[in-house]
Amino acid sequence: MEYETVELDDKDDALVIIDQTKLPGKTEIIRLKTAQEMWDAIYLLKVRGAPAIGVAAAFGIYLLAKQIDTADYSTFLAEFRKQKEYLDSSRPTAVNLSWALKRMEKIVTDNGDKSVEEIKRLLKTEADAIKAEDIRVCKTIGEFGLTLVKPGDGILTHCNAGQLATSKYGTATAPIYLGEERGYHFRVFADETRPLLQGARLTSYELHSSGVDVTLICDNMAATVMKNGWVDAVFVGCDRVARNGDTANKIGTSSVAIAANYYNVPIYICAPTSTIDMNTATGADIHIEERPAEEVTQMWYRERMAPEGVKVYNPAFDVTDHSLIAGIVTEYGIAREPYEESFREIFARKENAEYD
Numbered sequence: 285m286e287y288e289t290v291e292l293d294d295k296d297d298a299l300v301i302i303d304q305t306k307l308p309g310k311t312e313i314i315r316l317k318t319a320q321e322m323w324d325a326i327y328l329l330k331v332r333g334a335p336a337i338g339v340a341a342a343f344g345i346y347l348l349a350k351q352i353d354t355a356d357y358s359t360f361l362a363e364f365r366k367q368k369e370y371l372d373s374s375r376p377t378a379v380n381l382s383w384a385l386k387r388m389e390k391i392v393t394d395n396g397d398k399s400v401e402e403i404k405r406l407l408k409t410e411a412d413a414i415k416a417e418d419i420r421v422c423k424t425i426g427e428f429g430l431t432l433v434k435p436g437d438g439i440l441t442h443c444n445a446g447q448l449a450t451s452k453y454g455t456a457t458a459p460i461y462l463g464e465e466r467g468y469h470f471r472v473f474a475d476e477t478r479p480l481l482q483g484a485r486l487t488s489y490e491l492h493s494s495g496v497d498v499t500l501i502c503d504n505m506a507a508t509v510m511k512n513g514w515v516d517a518v519f520v521g522c523d524r525v526a527r528n529g530d531t532a533n534k535i536g537t538s539s540v541a542i543a544a545n546y547y548n549v550p551i552y553i554c555a556p557t558s559t560i561d562m563n564t565a566t567g568a569d570i571h572i573e574e575r576p577a578e579e580v581t582q583m584w585y586r587e588r589m590a591p592e593g594v595k596v597y598n599p600a601f602d603v604t605d606h607s608l609i610a611g612i613v614t615e616y617g618i619a620r621e622p623y624e625e626s627f628r629e630i631f632a633r634k635e636n637a638e639y640d
């Protein structure tokens with residue numbers, strides 16, 4: 285892709301993103317400067333996908349911190365926390381948002397002995413590191429994911445866990461992009477992903493423009509392509525993984541997982557360790573965002589598709605039970621049942637790597 289999903293323009297004090305609600309028809313780059321603009325961009329899905337939201341929030345809070353006009357540490361910290369809470373309230377399910385904001389807050393609280401100017405410089409370094417890590421992490425997830433498939437395989441994916449959802453490579457698409465570079469020539473099926481069509485508008489767009497063999501299907505066709513024997517593996521991203529491996533991802537993922545299990549197709553969740561929330565015990569503890577009815581009844585279509593005033597239920601995510609998941613692919617290896625134990629090993633590997 286020609287543009288980056290999320291960028292910082294430090295000279296112009298702007299968070300620069302592609303407005304993903306306009307894709308694939310129009311590539312519109314927008315510049316966000318105020319807390320309200322950043323909050324709206326996340327809530328309205330102009331920037332979306334768990335890792336991309338985290339990177340946007342890190343750059344966003346840095347820019348908002350830069351605007352705090354005081355040399356007094358306590359005043360700075362109080363205002364920083366206010367802005368952080370505000371950005372954190374934009375979407376509840378993707379843990380990367382609060383993860384990135386907490387990481388930025390730690391820079392402020394760990395450096396209370398430094399000047400406010402110095403803390404602002406450290407915040408910029410941390411936000412840059414969060415983005416650079418995201419790129420490295422996605423690439424490594426791609427390498428591990430690639431060990432689970434073979435050349436020519438059929439891969440099904442749901443929603444968009446691609447480049448547009450991260451800083452580069454994507455998570456669920458990382459094995460596909462790396463495989464493509466190495467001549468694996470996968471056949472990819474992209475679920476359109478109602479109601480907001482991230483699969484149709486974003487995944488099929490980014491894979492098709494990268495030369496990947498991608499076929500767009502409606503969500504209710506996933507079981508059929510599996511029954512036809514066209515799918516060897518399912519790769520999806522996630523917004524939050526609970527300690528027991530239950531996984532929240534875009535609504536419809538659990539139906540894909542149930543069909544995949546029925547047809548003996550393994551489903552793999554691609555999850556940066558930043559998306560694994562060891563403080564959440566099970567999927568029942570994950571807050572599932574509910575969004576406006578209009579997204580179901582009329583958005584993206586010229587005509588209304590449902591009667592005025594009809595009742596609508598519009599949860600943005602669902603939870604796939606850990607028992608349906610064949611493996612959770614992280615940047616420190618592939619976690620398997622029992623997930624809690626496996627995650628502890630993965631986090632220990634991460635800690636050792638950081639220590640080395």
Ligand SMILES: CSC[C@@H](O)[C@@H](O)C(=O)COP(=O)(O)O
Pocket residue numbers: 329332333334335378442443444445446449450454455456482520521522523533534535600
């Ligand atoms: C690597 S992105 C992982 C998930 O965030 C993705 O699969 C997803 O569900 C995105 O939902 P969205 O509502 O478009 O932000």
